[in-house]
Amino acid sequence: MLSEFPKRYDGLLAYHPDRIARNMRDAGVIIDMLNPDNALIKNMAFPTVQYANDSSGRLTLAVLFSLATQFSEHLSEMVKRGVDTNLDKHSPAYGTNEQDLLDLQNEIIDLDTEVNKITAKLTNVSKIKLTKDEF
Secondary structure, three states, X not given: OHHHHHHHOOEEEOOOHHXXXXXXXXXXXXXXXXXXXXXXXXXXXXXXXXXXXXXXXXXXXXXXXXXXXXXXXXXXXHHHHXXXXXXXHOOHHHOOOHHHHHHHHXXXXXXXXXXXXXXXXXXXXXXXXXXXXXX
């Protein structure tokens, strides 16, 4: 999309600045395209952020892009840490043995069977039609 700006677009609309750059390289390209020397992007508008195409506006965009990148990387680290922790907690070395896992699997199968039985009964009940005389 960035390569099409000088040819097809004059401006850019987005909900928030962090929605337009996937990484810091894209952010740098966008800020460079906003530079008055290049003027490939004439203006940008956001409903959530006040923006002016001047040096302070470009600096604000750079900070917002940096914060968005930091948030994304931090979230990725936290998710990875959580997944690794859950894997460690449920490994046999942490105290869960194979028999416990088999018992849990059997409980789930039993519950699933019960749910299917109840669903079948409810389906049969919904097929019953009452006439006026049966009230």
